Amino acid sequence: MIELRKINGDNIDEVIALEVGENQKDFIETTNLRSFADAHMMNADGIPATPFAIYADEIVVGFLMYIYDTLDHESFENEVFYGKKSYFIWHMMIDKHYQGQGYGKLAFEKMLMDIETLPNGEAEYVTLFYHTSNVKAKTLYASFGFVETGIIQDSSMLAIKKLDGNITESLVNRISLKEM
Ligand SMILES: CC(C)(COP(=O)(O)OP(=O)(O)OC[C@H]1O[C@@H](n2cnc3c(N)ncnc32)[C@H](O)[C@@H]1OP(=O)(O)O)[C@@H](O)C(=O)NCCC(=O)NCCS
Numbered sequence: 001m002i003e004l005r006k007i008n009g010d011n012i013d014e015v016i017a018l019e020v021g022e023n024q025k026d027f028i029e030t031t032n033l034r035s036f037a038d039a040h041m042m043n044a045d046g047i048p049a050t051p052f053a054i055y056a057d058e059i060v061v062g063f064l065m066y067i068y069d070t071l072d073h074e075s076f077e078n079e080v081f082y083g084k085k086s087y088f089i090w091h092m093m094i095d096k097h098y099q100g101q102g103y104g105k106l107a108f109e110k111m112l113m114d115i116e117t118l119p120n121g122e123a124e125y126v127t128l129f130y131h132t133s134n135v136k137a138k139t140l141y142a143s144f145g146f147v148e149t150g151i152i153q154d155s156s157m158l159a160i161k162k163l164d165g166n167i168t169e170s171l172v173n174r175i176s177l178k179e180m
Contacts, residue, residue, distance in 0.1 A: 002106040004052040004064070004114065007036060011053045014060035018095040027134045028093055032063045035091040039065055048120040054094065054107040061098040064111055065091040068120035071127065075151055081125055081160060087115045089128035092137075105140060112144060112167045123163055129156040 007015055016033045030038070039049035047069055054062035066089050076082045089111075094104045115126055128146065130137040132155055145166065146159040 001057055002103060002110060003055045004107065004110050005055055007051055007053050011060055012036070015053050015063050018060065018063055018093065020093055021096040021099075024096070027131045027137065028091065030091065032091070032093070035063070035065050038090070039067075042067060049090070050114075050119070051091075052111070054103065056098065056101075056103050059098075061103050062094040062107060063091060064089070064093070064107060066111065066115060068123065071125065075153065079149065079151075081127075084125060085121065085123040086125040086127045086160075087120075087123055087163070089126070092128075105143075108140065108144065109167060116163060116165055116167060118163075126161045126163055127158060129153065129158055131156050 005011065015036070016031075018032055020028060036051050039051045042049040047067055049065060049067045051063070051065040053060050054064060066087050069086060069088055071079075071081050071084050071086050092104070092108065094107070112126065126146075128141060130141065132152065138157075138159075141159055144161065146161045149158045149160055151158040
């Protein structure tokens, strides 16, 4: 079973020890430790940041984090989403020993369901960046309806998804189908 849990004194060492493969290091901008520190700094500055440890059957296998912010970067000025509120996926990784077992997909789905409850406030979009050569991430995010914007920063593509309740709806449908 996959669960997202708060990071605290009980699991911080395990979160820091997680690693991606050598050839994947370019795909993540920062370490888990730095992202966790960023979360604290942003929360102190009034930008809500939510880091989570990803658990698979009580073992810490990954880390993810999202923030709640405004899409006001100057390179977005001519885009329809400019100035709109978004949940932005800041960091997402599964340790190299646990990749390819479906954990990333399940954790990502759980995170989107959490975001759809609008925990930090109203928003129209979920956004993220991925390295243009990160086929795995691109495929994963596209399977959840993220669309490439064509905006590339530091070799990373901005992709966006409208917050429309689809994830929660499809899960509710799956559960009610099982119950029928
Ligand atoms: C990207 C990452 C989070 C995916 O997690 P994972 O647990 O390895 O992936 P999963 O086993 O859950 O697979 C999820 C989906 O990824 C895609 N995928 C997996 N392997 C793939 C491959 N070799 N090629 C293309 N797509 C692939 C598929 O869409 C797959 O879903 P499916 O099995 O239903 O087809 C993980 O591999 C990782 O941490 N990579 C290094 C860091 C990184 O790239 N982070 C993302 C930064 S944007």
